[in-house]
Amino acid sequence: EELIMSSWLPPKHPIVVNAFEPWAEEVEKVTGGRVTVRIMGKPLGSPPAHFDMARDGIADITYGLHSFTEDDRFNRARLGQFSFMGDDAIANSQAYWEIYGGKLDAADEHEGTHLLGLFMHGPGLLHNSIRKIEAPADLQGLKLRVPGGYVADLVEALGASPLFMSSPEVYEKLSRGVIDGVAFTYEAMTAFNLTDDIKYSMTVPGGIYNTTWFFAINEDKWESLSEEDRAAIDAISGAAFAERVGKAWNDADTVAMEEIGDKVDFYEAPPEVVAALKEVAGKLEQDWTESLGEGYDGAAALAEFREMTGVALE
Amino acid sequence: MTGPAAGTGGQGASRRHAGWYRALAAIAALLIGLLILVTCIDVIGRYLLNRPFGGAYELTQMLLAALVFVALPLTSADGGHVEVDLALHLFPAPVQRLLGRLAGIVSAVALAFFCWRLVLIGLDQVEDGTRSASLMIPMAPLAFLAAASCAVSAFILLLRREDP
Amino acid sequence: MTISLIALAILLGLVFLRVPIAFAMSIVGGAGFAVMRGWQPAGAMVGNAVFETGLSYSLSVVPLFIFMGNVLAGSGIAHGLFAAADRVFGRMRGGLAMATVLSCGGFSAVCGSSLATAATMSKVSMPSMRRFGYSDSLATGAIAAGGTLGILIPPSVVLIIFGLLTEADIGKLFLAGIIPGILGIIGYLLAVMAAVRLKPELAPEVGEVHPLTRRDAVSVFAVLALFLFIMAGIYGGFFTPIEAAGMGAAAALLIAFATGGLSRQALWTAFLDSATASAMIFAIIIGADIFSNFISFAGLPDALSGIVEDMGLSAWTVLLIVVLIYMVLGCFLESLSMILLTVPVFYPVISSLDFGLEILQDPEAVLIWFAIIVVVATEISLITPPIGMNVFVLRSVLPDVPLWTIFRGVWVFWIADILRLALIVGLPVLSLYLVT
Ligand code: NA
Ligand code: NA
Numbered sequence: 081e082e083l084i085m086s087s088w089l090p091p092k093h094p095i096v097v098n099a100f101e102p103w104a105e106e107v108e109k110v111t112g113g114r115v116t117v118r119i120m121g122k123p124l125g126s127p128p129a130h131f132d133m134a135r136d137g138i139a140d141i142t143y144g145l146h147s148f149t150e151d152d153r154f155n156r157a158r159l160g161q162f163s164f165m166g167d168d169a170i171a172n173s174q175a176y177w178e179i180y181g182g183k184l185d186a187a188d189e190h191e192g193t194h195l196l197g198l199f200m201h202g203p204g205l206l207h208n209s210i211r212k213i214e215a216p217a218d219l220q221g222l223k224l225r226v227p228g229g230y231v232a233d234l235v236e237a238l239g240a241s242p243l244f245m246s247s248p249e250v251y252e253k254l255s256r257g258v259i260d261g262v263a264f265t266y267e268a269m270t271a272f273n274l275t276d277d278i279k280y281s282m283t284v285p286g287g288i289y290n291t292t293w294f295f296a297i298n299e300d301k302w303e304s305l306s307e308e309d310r311a312a313i314d315a316i317s318g319a320a321f322a323e324r325v326g327k328a329w330n331d332a333d334t335v336a337m338e339e340i341g342d343k344v345d346f347y348e349a350p351p352e353v354v355a356a357l358k359e360v361a362g363k364l365e366q367d368w369t370e371s372l373g374e375g376y377d378g379a380a381a382l383a384e385f386r387e388m389t390g391v392a393l394e
Numbered sequence: 395m396t397g398p399a400a401g402t403g404g405q406g407a408s409r410r411h412a413g414w415y416r417a418l419a420a421i422a423a424l425l426i427g428l429l430i431l432v433t434c435i436d437v438i439g440r441y442l443l444n445r446p447f448g449g450a451y452e453l454t455q456m457l458l459a460a461l462v463f464v465a466l467p468l469t470s471a472d473g474g475h476v477e478v479d480l481a482l483h484l485f486p487a488p489v490q491r492l493l494g495r496l497a498g499i500v501s502a503v504a505l506a507f508f509c510w511r512l513v514l515i516g517l518d519q520v521e522d523g524t525r526s527a528s529l530m531i532p533m534a535p536l537a538f539l540a541a542a543s544c545a546v547s548a549f550i551l552l553l554r555r556e557d558p
Numbered sequence: 559m560t561i562s563l564i565a566l567a568i569l570l571g572l573v574f575l576r577v578p579i580a581f582a583m584s585i586v587g588g589a590g591f592a593v594m595r596g597w598q599p600a601g602a603m604v605g606n607a608v609f610e611t612g613l614s615y616s617l618s619v620v621p622l623f624i625f626m627g628n629v630l631a632g633s634g635i636a637h638g639l640f641a642a643a644d645r646v647f648g649r650m651r652g653g654l655a656m657a658t659v660l661s662c663g664g665f666s667a668v669c670g671s672s673l674a675t676a677a678t679m680s681k682v683s684m685p686s687m688r689r690f691g692y693s694d695s696l697a698t699g700a701i702a703a704g705g706t707l708g709i710l711i712p713p714s715v716v717l718i719i720f721g722l723l724t725e726a727d728i729g730k731l732f733l734a735g736i737i738p739g740i741l742g743i744i745g746y747l748l749a750v751m752a753a754v755r756l757k758p759e760l761a762p763e764v765g766e767v768h769p770l771t772r773r774d775a776v777s778v779f780a781v782l783a784l785f786l787f788i789m790a791g792i793y794g795g796f797f798t799p800i801e802a803a804g805m806g807a808a809a810a811l812l813i814a815f816a817t818g819g820l821s822r823q824a825l826w827t828a829f830l831d832s833a834t835a836s837a838m839i840f841a842i843i844i845g846a847d848i849f850s851n852f853i854s855f856a857g858l859p860d861a862l863s864g865i866v867e868d869m870g871l872s873a874w875t876v877l878l879i880v881v882l883i884y885m886v887l888g889c890f891l892e893s894l895s896m897i898l899l900t901v902p903v904f905y906p907v908i909s910s911l912d913f914g915l916e917i918l919q920d921p922e923a924v925l926i927w928f929a930i931i932v933v934v935a936t937e938i939s940l941i942t943p944p945i946g947m948n949v950f951v952l953r954s955v956l957p958d959v960p961l962w963t964i965f966r967g968v969w970v971f972w973i974a975d976i977l978r979l980a981l982i983v984g985l986p987v988l989s990l991y992l993v994t
Contacts, residue, residue, distance in 0.1 A: 084595075084855070090725075122902050124603060126610045132518075136602035137595070184827045223446050229527060244451050244528045246615070249723055249798075256795035258440065294418040365632075420605070423829035428626055429618060430811075433804025437797050451615055459612030461621060465837035474834050475578035475841060476892050478945055497576040504581040511605030537609060544608070 081115050081252045083107075083297070088123040088130060088138035090097060094267065094332035099325040100143070103316065107119035114246040115305060117141065126377040134296045143197075147228040157292050158368055159381055160200045161230050164286035166389030169333070170326030173199035175388035177322045179381050190294060194302040196313070197295035197321035201265055201285025202333040204231075205346075207278040207331050208261025209254065212347065216356040225262040230364060231289045235263075237360040247272060254278070263289055266340070267332040275340050284349045284357065286391040295321065344346040373375065397516040415471060418464055427452060431456055449529045455527065463543035470547040473554070475501070498554035505548035510543035562858040563741075565590045569849070570890060571739040579892050583845030590852040603830075607847045611840060611939045620839050622803035625669025625832035627708075630668055630781070631678035632824030633814035634897050638777020639664045640682045645770050652761040653701040653755035654690060655764050656747050662704025664778070666711040667785040668810070670803070672893075672940055674835070676705025676948045678953045696753060699967025702948040703746055706937035709893075711739035713788060713802060715839075715895060716936060718931045721799075723901045726922070728799040729792050733992040734926045737782070737980050738934060745974035753970045762854040764828040772815075774872075780813045790981040839894060846898035859903040866907055872914070872940070873911035875943050881935060881983065887937025893947055897936060904928075916984050930989040936984055941968045 085104065089096050096119075096351075104117035125133050131145035145155035159180050166172040177198045180186045186198055202228075211218055219237040226232045232242035247268070253259045253276045263273070269275055282288075295317075302310065349357070369378035377381055436450035447477065469475060477497070516537030518524075524533045565586050572582040584604065591598035598877035612615070630636065633719070643657035650656065662679050669675050680701045712732035716956040721728040754761045789807050791797045797805050819974040822829075853859070866876055883904075887896055908928050909921055918924050940948040949964045982988055 120854060121859055121906065122850070124851050124855065125606045129606045129610060132602070132606070135479075137599040138603045138606070147527075149522075149524060150524040150530070151528045153522050179834075223440070232528065241446055241448060242528075243446060243448050250725070252729070252798050256792075256798060258446075258795070258798060417803050419826075419830050420835065422833035423826070426807075426829055426832060429622060430625075430804050430807045433622075433801050434808050437801055439807060440790065441796065455613045455619050457747050458614070458618045458621070459609075462612040462837055462840040463718070463834060465833035466841065468830070468835040469841070470835040472834055474838050475580055476838060476950075477578040478573055482570055497578070499578050500572070501581040503587075504584050505599075507604065507792075508608045509582075511601050512609060513603075513610050515605050520587055527632075538610065540609060 081142040082118050083115060083117045083301065083354060085119045086124045086130065086133055086140035087119050087146070087231075088127040091121060093271070094335075095325055095328045096332065098328035099321070103324065105247045105320060106316050107313055110316055111309045115313065117310050130285060131190070131193075131294065131296070134298050137298045137300075137301065140301045141196070141297045142296075143293060146294060150229065154201060155368075156180065156187050156189055156372060156376060156378075157186065157209060157294075157310070158230070158283070159184060159378070159385065160290055160292040161228070162290075162365055162368075162382070163234065163288050163357060164201070164391050165203075165290050165385060166286055167203045168326070168389065168393055169200060169202045170323055170328035171389045172201075172290065173322035173329075175385045176200050176372045177319050178388065179385055180292075181318070184376055184381055186294075189298055192299050193294075193296035194299050195294065195296050196292075196317040197325065199293050199295070199322050199325045200290050201329040202267065203283070204263055204265055204289040204291075205289050206235075206261065206263055206284070207269065207274065207280070209257075209277050210260045210299040211277050212280045212345065213282050213353055214350055215352055222260045223258075225259050227289065227291060231263050233364055234288070234357065234360050238356060250274065251277075265329075266336040267329065269344070270336040270339050275343050278344050281344050281346045282349050282353070283346060284354060286386075286389070290356065295325075418468055422465045425442065425457050425464060429457045432457065439551060449515055450467060452526045452529050456536060460539060463540045466543045466549060467508065467546040470550045479545070495554070498551045502548040502552040505544045505551065509541045509544040509548065512537050512544060517540060559861045561590065561594070561855075562853055563860075565852065565856070568972040571850045578841070579895060580841035581846040583842075583849040583895060586848055587845070587849035587852040587900050591848075591855060594852075594855060596716065599761040603851055607851070608844050610849060611844045613724075616718065616722050617665075617840070617843070619670065619713075619800055619803040620715055621832050622807045623713050624674055624835050625828060626676035626713075626803070626807045627665070627669030627671065627674045627678065628828035628832050629807070629810040629814050629820065630665070630784075631674070631681075632821075632828045633817060633819035634662065634773075635777040635780055635814075635819065635824060636665055636678050636818070638771075638774040639781060640679070640686070641768065642770060642778045644686075644768070646772075648768075650751075650765045651763055652696070652750045654683065654687045654692060654713060655696055655754075655761060658687070658697070658700045659746040659750065661836075662701070663707050663711060663739065664781055666707040668713075668781050668788075668806070668832070669708050669856055670715040671835075672706050672716075672937070672948060673951050675708035676701055677955055679705060679826055680952050684956060687920065691762050693760045693870060693967070695963045695967030696750070698748060698949075698952050698956065698959055698964040699969075699971055700746070701970055702952050703749075703971030705948045705951070706940045706975075707739055707742050710735045710742060710930075710933050710937060712736065713799075713806065714933070716894070716933055717929065718799065719894070719897060720901060720932065723898070724905050724925055724929070726925050726929060726947045729776070730922075730926055730993045732789075732792065732799060732927050734930050735933065736992055737988050738930050738947045738978070741978050741981065741988065742934075742937070742975075745978045746971055749970040749974040753803075757904065759925055765815040776817055777899070780817060784813060834918070842892065843898060844892050846895045850899050850902060851896075853899070854902070859906075862903060863907045873913045876907065876911060877913075877931075877983065880908065881931065881979070884932065884935035885938065885942075888935060889942050890945055891939070892913045892945060893936045893939050896939060897932065899904045901932065913986075915986065918993075919989055923989055923990055927986045927989045931979070934975070934979050938979065941972060941975075 108116045123138050128148040133139050134142040146154040160176045181198050202247040222240040224240050226242045236242050251260050251273050262308045415446035432450050432453050436447040516534045519534040569586045588600050588604045595716040597735050639661040647653035647656040665675050712735050717731040787809050788802050792799050792802050942963050
């Protein structure tokens with residue numbers, strides 16, 4: 081049986097090369113060659129369409145970000161998208177698989193598919209080309225590209241202007257001074273060629289933001305596989321995949337940090353800035369907790385998550 | 395041979411005076427104007443007032459989609475889709491006309507299929523509450539607009555007659 | 559591979575039976591996907607392609623760059639350009655045809671589309687050439703060929719689409735098009751001279767040179783100002799190439815109102831033509847998207863790059879084969895669908911090659927150079943029979959000129975194009991000089 085996987089990241093992206101491709105090879109190995117995975121060179125739809133593509137069977141296997149689409153479907157998935165969640169992509173991804181995949185019933189939010197993985201990348205930073213953020217007031221007036229609603233609310237509350245655009249667009253706008261900065265990972269700085277334009281990068285303990293990802297297979301296709309093959313694939317997916325992809329993200333960050341060297345001034349956010357962020361973040365977390373409804377304890381999930389990743393948030 | 399003709403003859407020219415045509419054309423013109431305006435507000439705002447327009451990206455996307463689907467029936471009515479009738483001259487006139495009708499029917503089937511799938515997408519979006527990321531504009535109306543546009547275009551191409 | 563070839567054959571069959579190219583690609587692509595993968599997934603894939611294409615932010619340049627050109631066309635500025643160009647060449651045999659070529663080049667600097675450039679200039683220069691007894695073949699040939707410059711000289715919708723497909727820097731692509739575009743103008747001027755020398759009956763001995771009016775000078779100045787506004791805006795960091803379309807359209811409106819040449823009727827036509835042309839282009843993009851999803855699912859791109867690898871050809875041989883494929887495809891495919899279908903297939907192959915030249919060490923340089931090669935090949939396809947879009951445009955604007963008359967006038971320009979393509983392939987510095 082050949083499974084078709086649609087991949088929208090560039091073919092040489094570190095998590096394609098170091099997580100999805102090795103996983104695909106291992107599927108063939110653990111099923112004794114009965115199941116193979118063919119990763120398409122060109123995606124079969126736009127990145128935001130990728131969850132629906134697996135559900136509708138356009139491709140068998142897809143991956144993507146939960147925050148691609150703004151709708152009511154992946155509300156509990158936001159667990160991993162807050163600030164101060166963890167600095168290690170392996171620990172982050174394992175905690176995310178464990179908690180969102182467990183108590184928060186991720187399977188229910190991914191109806192029509194079988195989950196092969198849930199994961200997160202390394203900590204998000206706040207990069208800019210204007211000034212070092214020494215105090216909350218330094219954020220005033222900065223035009224910052226943000227990946228989604230949460231970070232937008234966060235920086236807007238501190239006086240910056242959040243702007244939305246696709247990731248490849250960031251280089252164009254940053255190098256022309258159309259935007260002042262961007263919330264990105266270490267890896268994205270080199271992947272999108274931003275190291276010459278960014279001067280200051282503020283790290284926040286546990287990351288100022290994170291993104292959460294799904295990795296899923298069409299449910300009917302999954303059911304059509306033999307029980308033995310499903311068990312074999314499950315064994316290399318889920319928690320095992322969280323470790324594999326987490327390591328790929330960590331390594332990508334390490335490579336990026338080496339490449340950047342001292343071209344960019346990396347500094348830890350001063351305590352006043354962290355305090356200001358925490359205040360806004362706490363409120364946004366509470367809004368989310370209240371939106372979850374009966375049966376889901378968001379506050380407990382967040383606390384458990386931070387305990388697993390070792391982030392102390394007093 | 396027809397290219398992307400700008401309604402230079404026959405049917406297209408008379409349709410251009412029809413009420414529905416003028417109404418859709420006016421909406422399309424307004425949408426182009428708004429597209430220009432959004433960019434200007436964003437660019438000028440960010441340089442003169444240091445106040446960029448955070449929703450420019452999304453608004454551009456949605457205005458563009460609306461423009462394309464509002465204009466699609468106009469293009470269909472003009473006979474403005476790129477087509478090639480090179481081989482047709484090999485056939486006698488009645489066969490040419492028949493093939494022209496058939497091509498219209500084939501196109502209409504494709505557009506009707508688009509319409510059906512767009513309705514399904516729209517219903518999905520209503521159920522999921524799909525909205526744009528920063529401005530929180532619901533997406534379903536756009537899908538239904540697109541579906542209506544494809545339905546109207548299918549109807550127009552179904553009725554397509556050869557120019558005398 | 560077999561199913562891809564069968565599908566291509568059916569596609570060509572439908573197209574020749576007059577099914578619009580956009581719907582033919584949608585039908586064959588959707589049905590092919592359904593055969594391989596089932597009707598339900600195929601339906602979902604088609605629906606996504608239709609819905610998502612309209613939402614592509616970067617494609618907002620399509621209506622806006624076209625509108626910019628249409629506003630200037632409606633404002634009479636193209637007439638001024640043509641009159642000014644006529645001052646340069648008016649005393650030579652074939653001078654009006656040469657003026658047509660030069661003003662096509664000038665108009666290309668403010669219009670993103672080749673079809674719009676050809677359509678505009680045909681309305682401007684054809685009446686004069688007819689009045690002075692130019693043969694229809696030379697006159698229409700010069701317009702059809704000159705019009706192709708619209709997608710090479712920036713701004714260019716096609717270069718933007720190439721940038722989207724390959725994640726190349728659009729600002730650099732625009733710069734790269736300038737020198738090959740000027741080469742194109744020179745080549746076409748030489749082509750006119752050669753044509754009238756070989757067949758003096760194509761054009762009268764001398765034209766009549768009018769004095770340059772204030773209005774003509776204002777037109778030239780306006781085009782120059784608008785071009786500089788766009789380029790300075792992009793390279794000065796005031797706006798991105800995507801935003802340049804909206805800013806350029808606004809500036810064109812201002813210029814048109816300031817010079818007083820744009821009537822209400824002309825403005826309405828500019829809006830309407832831009833809207834309908836955009837829907838036409840988006841229908842093709844949707845069709846090409848559906849068709850290429852099927853082709854890539856059927857494994858054609860992988861098969862092709864596999865063949866290239868197995869044969870162990872040198873980089874230059876591979877490039878030559880790719881260029882030849884473009885020449886052949888260019889006969890049959892509509893230009894935009896050709897780019898949308900082929901660039902995702904060929905770009906990975908080309909980008910993995912080592913051409914052994916200092917200037918091509920940087921992968922980005924290879925990409926930009928390849929973009930210009932593809933665009934020039936596409937320009938050639940616009941005037942190559944049987945499906946030459948620019949020729950079709952002229953045919954629809956000038957219904958009394960037989961199709962083959964236009965194709966007969968085009969061949970000298972076609973030769974100039976082939977020589978230019980050879981130069982651009984052989985001397986990457988022509989494309990890369992302004993970029994580095
Ligand atoms: Na141009
Ligand atoms: Na052609």
